[in-house]
Amino acid sequence: MSLSEFDVIKQFFTGLTDARDDVVAGIGDDCALLDVPPGRHLAVSVDTLVAGRHFLADADPESVGHKALAVNLSDLAAAGAEPAWATLALTLPAVDTDWLRGFSRGFAALAGRHGVALVGGDTTGGPLSITVTVHGFVAVDRVLTRGGARPGDRVCVSGTVGDAALALARRLRGEAVPAELAVRLDRPLPRVALGRLLGGTASAAIDVSDGLLADLGHVCARSGVGARVERDRIPLSPALATYCRGGDWSPVLGGGDDYELLCCVPPEQLPALRVACDDAGEHLTEIGELVERPGIVLVTPDGDQPVDPGAGFDHFRGAAAPR
Numbered sequence: 522m523s524l525s526e527f528d529v530i531k532q533f534f535t536g537l538t539d540a541r542d543d544v545v546a547g548i549g550d551d552c553a554l555l556d557v558p559p560g561r562h563l564a565v566s567v568d569t570l571v572a573g574r575h576f577l578a579d580a581d582p583e584s585v586g587h588k589a590l591a592v593n594l595s596d597l598a599a600a601g602a603e604p605a606w607a608t609l610a611l612t613l614p615a616v617d618t619d620w621l622r623g624f625s626r627g628f629a630a631l632a633g634r635h636g637v638a639l640v641g642g643d644t645t646g647g648p649l650s651i652t653v654t655v656h657g658f659v660a661v662d663r664v665l666t667r668g669g670a671r672p673g674d675r676v677c678v679s680g681t682v683g684d685a686a687l688a689l690a691r692r693l694r695g696e697a698v699p700a701e702l703a704v705r706l707d708r709p710l711p712r713v714a715l716g717r718l719l720g721g722t723a724s725a726a727i728d729v730s731d732g733l734l735a736d737l738g739h740v741c742a743r744s745g746v747g748a749r750v751e752r753d754r755i756p757l758s759p760a761l762a763t764y765c766r767g768g769d770w771s772p773v774l775g776g777g778d779d780y781e782l783l784c785c786v787p788p789e790q791l792p793a794l795r796v797a798c799d800d801a802g803e804h805l806t807e808i809g810e811l812v813e814r815p816g817i818v819l820v821t822p823d824g825d826q827p828v829d830p831g832a833g834f835d836h837f838r839g840a841a842a843p844r
């Protein structure tokens with residue numbers, strides 16, 4: 522006997538995440554009723570993952586559950602926000618209890634790490650697709666946006682970039698993907714703590730989801746500045762450093778899906794920020810500088826190269842690879 526929509530919600534999603542005091546009404550009512558603390562903005566972000574476009578249809582459901590929430594939490598991180606609540610809209614081709622069990626486990630594990638309560642959602646029949654909306658809080662004086670960066674600000678990026686794109690390329694070619702690369706593609710860790718640390722210090726921020734240069738391009742466009750990026754200062758994992766020695770830098774410069782944070786920091790703020798990052802166990806690498814002249818220039822040992830920041834991933838242009 523197949524489960525009804527109500528059975529699915531009851532069996533897999535009611536009580537999935539820890540309760541929060543600021544949830545007046547959650548799953549099972551017509552609306553979630555939620556308390557926003559005074560003096561804080563409500564930060565909201567939504568993302569949809571479609572099977573065959575954003576993840577392979579046979580992908581491990583636990584990883585899909587993790588990633589569906591992670592990509593949204595990454596957007597909250599880029600706003601400097603503290604995550605609080607999520608809603609989930611699931612479109613399922615059939616009620617597959619094994620898939621739902623894995624999916625809900627992956628979702629709940631990441632939600633638990635960030636104190637996120639699932640407060641509502643919807644399930645319906647159709648091609649597999651997952652929409653998550655997250656809500657968080659940010660103090661009014663610690664807001665981060667893509668605007669606000671100024672010439673002279675340093676461009677910094679967290680962690681390492683390019684790993685997820687190289688993992689995806691190898692997987693699509695049917696090649697073995699080393700575990701340290703696969704985990705970056707399948708289980709990205711949103712930089713929530715770093716985002717909150719950057720609030721009030723960084724002049725602008727974005728998460729790296731379209732590609733390093735494309736996302737920097739978004740910041741430059743919104744802030745009305747240009748940028749110079751020193752290619753050889755971009756932080757790479759050992760696997761990517763080896764790969765790039767072959768001459769192909771495209772996973773690093775154009776690959777999305779790393780969900781690191783790219784931020785712009787006034788130079789006088791950098792020393793204190795470095796200390797704060799060290800204390801918090803976060804890693805930020807300076808890779809360039811903002812300039813008045815629009816456009817992005819990539820500085821390499823072979824000379825300066827103007828780049829097209831629009832060359833990153835765009836869902837409405839070019840062929841989209843499943844990821």
Ligand SMILES: [Mg+2]
Nearest residue numbers: 596599728730
């Ligand atoms: Mg984003």
